[in-house]
Amino acid sequence: MSYYITLFFICIYICLGQDLINNRVLPFIEASIATESVGTDPDDPAIWIHPNQPELSLIIGTDKKTGTGGLYVFNLDGKIIQHIDNIDRPNNVDVEYGFKINETYFIDLVVFTERLQSRLRIFSININIRQLYEITGRNTNVFIDSIGKAAAPMGLALYKRPSDKKFYAIVSRKSGPNYNYLGQYELIWNQGLVDLKFIRYFGDCRGREIESIVVDDQLGHVYYCDGSYGIRKYNVDPSTNQTEQIGFINTTNLWQGDSEGLAIYTTSDRNGYLITTDQISRGTIFHIFERQGTNSYIKSIKTRADRTDGIEVTKIFFFMIGVL
Numbered sequence: 001m002s003y004y005i006t007l008f009f010i011c012i013y014i015c016l017g018q019d020l021i022n023n024r025v026l027p028f029i030e031a032s033i034a035t036e037s038v039g040t041d042p043d044d045p046a047i048w049i050h051p052n053q054p055e056l057s058l059i060i061g062t063d064k065k066t067g068t069g070g071l072y073v074f075n076l077d078g079k080i081i082q083h084i085d086n087i088d089r090p091n092n093v094d095v096e097y098g099f100k101i102n103e104t105y106f107i108d109l110v111v112f113t114e115r116l117q118s119r120l121r122i123f124s125i126n127i128n129i130r131q132l133y134e135i136t137g138r139n140t141n142v143f144i145d146s147i148g149k150a151a152a153p154m155g156l157a158l159y160k161r162p163s164d165k166k167f168y169a170i171v172s173r174k175s176g177p178n179y180n181y182l183g184q185y186e187l188i189w190n191q192g193l194v195d196l197k198f199i200r201y202f203g204d205c206r207g208r209e210i211e212s213i214v215v216d217d218q219l220g221h222v223y224y225c226d227g228s229y230g231i232r233k234y235n236v237d238p239s240t241n242q243t244e245q246i247g248f249i250n251t252t253n254l255w256q257g258d259s260e261g262l263a264i265y266t267t268s269d270r271n272g273y274l275i276t277t278d279q280i281s282r283g284t285i286f287h288i289f290e291r292q293g294t295n296s297y298i299k300s301i302k303t304r305a306d307r308t309d310g311i312e313v314t315k316i317f318f319f320m321i322g323v324l
């Protein structure tokens, strides 16, 4: 029940492991360090990179308990340095940099879903003391025309549009329709707080639910795991007129457990890897695809991690973070 950190470059070297996919032995990686444990049910991590001292960066994770759940902030040694509590089932969290609040001033945002309040909670980071502070506006509810599980936000990814630096949140729900499962909301600065403006619903769903979402800001794509059915790809910029699915990764013969997390590791403006977690008891697997083109399958990596939920990757430290 803790977040763990794996030195990602290790995966280049190792080729041990007992498990097979399509008759090929999986390479294996060990965790390098684990964070302190959190209370109940950790779900999703995010990473905030300090602007000029990377060693002061933060790992942010949710603990999904109903009513009294929390958000935990860790330093890179895995020590808890801030705990924000009384959050009603926080699910997924994401970080984005450089939200414009006036002509000269920009802040970084930490946004997460508060599932049982049907809303997003929005925080920023005081860089000097490395503490989060809340700037949730009065208007951050999502799926307001739905009720019950269809109004309960779960997955979340932030998108910063390169052309005008506008911020959007892509949000999925606990259960919902076969079409228009996801909501897209613009984040709006409003007198010191951040509100949401509804933009659109989009996205097919054939599986049980959608939890993991990731946005490729540079290439303008949003990916999400549709249950065990596959990974879907859409345009994330709402001003493009192509709103239908633009790509699909068929994972029928790949996933063994639940698809719980998605992350992108960039190696250039256009190239890199799309990584998904396959939630397996005492042996989570990471499946890796190409970021570019039609997202060809590259390989899968076995871990000792127990039932991993969310995942985040950064190339700044070569860290990969999952949830035990």
Ligand SMILES: *[C@@H]1O[C@H](CO)[C@@H](O)[C@H](O)[C@H]1NC(C)=O
Residues within 6 Å of the ligand: 101, 102, 103, 104, 105
């Ligand atoms: C922009 O916001 C910052 C932070 O609140 C403030 O210090 C600064 O005076 C503002 N600048 C303008 C031009 O309003």
Ligand SMILES: *[C@@H]1O[C@H](CO)[C@@H](O)[C@H](O)[C@H]1NC(C)=O
Residues within 6 Å of the ligand: 239, 240, 241
């Ligand atoms: C989308 O369609 C609108 C209306 O037809 C048009 O004005 C706009 O230029 C189109 N946008 C793109 C990116 O093609």
Ligand SMILES: *[C@@H]1O[C@H](CO)[C@@H](O)[C@H](O)[C@H]1NC(C)=O
Residues within 6 Å of the ligand: 250, 251, 252
């Ligand atoms: C995915 O692959 C399986 C096995 O090859 C196939 O039966 C299924 O139709 C494919 N699904 C889609 C949506 O293409």
